[in-house]
Amino acid sequence: MLDAKVFTSFKRIDKKGEHKLDGFKRDTKGTIKDNLIIKGNNLLALASLKKEFSGKVKLIYIDPPYNTGNDGFKYNDSFNHSSWLVFMRNRLEIAKHLLSDDGSIYMQLDYNEVHYGKILMDEVFGRDNFQREIIWDMTVLSGYKTLAKNWIRGHDSILFYTKNPTNFKFNKLMQPHTKDYEKMFNKTDKNGRKYMVAHGSTRYWDEIKDKGKPYGDVWNDIMSFQQQPTSGERMEFNGQKPETLLDRIIRSATDEGDIVLDYHAGTGTTLAVAHKTRRQYIGIEQMDYIHDLPEARLKKVIAGEQSGVSKTANWKGGGDFVYMELTKLNEKWIEKIEKVKTGKELAKLWDEMKEITFLSYKVDPKTVDANAKDFANLSVADQRKFMIECLDKNQLYVNLSEINDKDYKVSKEDVELNKDFYLIK
DSSP: OOSOBOEEEEEEEETTEEEOOOOOOBOTTSOBOSOEEEESOHHHHHHHHHHHHTTTEEEEEEOOOOOSSOOSSOOSSOOOHHHHHHHHHHHHHHHHHHEEEEEEEEEEEOTTTHHHHHHHHHHHHOGGGEEEEEEEEOOOOOSGGGGSSSOOOOEEEEEEEESSSSSOOOOOOEEOOOHHHHHTOOEEOTTSOEEEEETTEEEEHHHHTTTOEEOOSEEOSSOOTTTOTTOTTOOSOTTOOOHHHHHHHHHHHOOTTOEEEESSOTTOHHHHHHHHTTOEEEEEEOSGGGIIIIIHHHHHHHHTOOSTTTTTTTOOOOOOEEEEEEOBSHHHHHHHHHHOOSHHHHHHHHHHHHHHSOBOTTOOHHHHHHTHHHHHTSOHHHHHHHHHHHBOGGGSBOBGGGTTOGGGOOOHHHHHHHHHHHTOO
16 A cells, blocks of 8 residues: 555646646755645655655644544544544654654644644654644634633644754744833933843843744744634635744744645645745645645745735745646545445446456455345445445555556656656666
């Protein structure tokens, strides 16, 4: 399952539009320097990045499913607690290999799973590599949430881990002094300089006013979209995070040109901010909204849109990115199954599946056919679930090792671009 996969549907997107990809850009060390957006199962896409990007990613930010039952990120299955942990662990273990020795990972969660997420991160990255739990305070004391017979939830937690406990990239960011703090400089010397006396020492306002003070681990100065519902960057998508939040994380953990990875790309906030702040990025998303959300959003970023952090980043537009997809095999059949609405259609689809698809070794088509009446008595939802379980999950996408097999019909252009990506001679 975790073998490298074949990519397809390559295109480069810049200010002039979409173009056929004629090859990847590489730096003097041979590393790909293109921004990448990848459509497909994020576990398998991560595994396919290992050869090229192991030890090269400076920052990973993920905003995974919170396991609340109503995530905006519409994954195929609703998770129970144990399956959520397995889902997360499988991906984190590969993500760790991709991080550079001085790299870091930020994982954002709420109260539903954050404590289990902390233990999971301790196991994968090592407890010594836990740096901070950042509290994003986004309290809104209005709306239906205030009806809860409980303390009103008003924050997310962001778990900050590093690859190395002490030698990691961290740019200390400073927050501007507040007007209330400035008012504390209420004395004036003979030269007209404002000052205050604190702890026995004199501090002059003109010496510190532009220096600011370091941010702590409680962030209450970044507004959520619940607090700013008319924001120009809002995309009406549950779970979307503001660009200012990602800007703080990206600037603190990376320099220009460093690689940022988000394998739960969602609306593409991480990618948009990375682009505007001149970082290289890799985004992975499985759902079809990849075209309407992150892809469309980045096209606007390239065109020079001015929402979010564009002004503070002095963003005027430009740049490009490469879009590509994992080449589907059984994944195509899962998508067909999920779209079917009647048992009659599913029965017809089963007749096709048993002749064409890669079925699990546990499945005997003759036995299934012999129990057709029992199958027909199941609900359509259970029929779908059964048929998906019949598929071989190790054959969701085309393996790179099978790229020259004529049965998979990989085009000559895709063969060459895959060889270019994986550096196959």
